[in-house]
Amino acid sequence: MLKTPLGRFRLTAWIQAxxxxxxxxxxxxxxxxxxxxxxxxxxxxxxxxxxxxxxTLIYARSALDWSLSRPIIIFFVSFIPFGLIVMDLLWMRKWEDGSISRSA
Structure with missing residues (x-):
């Protein structure tokens, strides 16, 4: 999990959640x-x-070439209880295997 920028971001998202x-x-x-x-x-x-x-969100955005919309959405989701956990379970795991476009 800690070998990729997305894996490091996912870990910090869980810690923050x-x-x-x-x-x-x-x-x-x-x-x-x-x-x-x-x-x-x-x-x-x-x-x-x-x-x-x-x-780590700033680092992941630059390392993974994300558009600005994805970090903004993640930032606001972090204020919702259980938001980052649900986001990780539904979306972030799919981002790791590349099944979702990097620019989305």
Missing amino acids: VAYLLILFVAYPLKSAGMPQAVTIFGNIYGAAFLLLVL
Whole structure:
């Protein structure tokens, strides 16, 4: 998985998706339960994962010759809970074997 730019991007997408789900479904309930430091901890993890996602998205776009529309769509999907996971399961695996055009 880590041998190709798309494989590295897919890994960082999963890391960011899990970090986002942790902040939504673990940190915020803990904050409501009286542990506000949970949001700080998970928020820092999510922030680092999001920056890593953006950097690998820029790298993947240049290395794989993607048009600008694909990274923009991926960027906005990253704000939807489970969005990157669904995108990986439905589309990104197909991109790896080349069955979808590189410019799409």
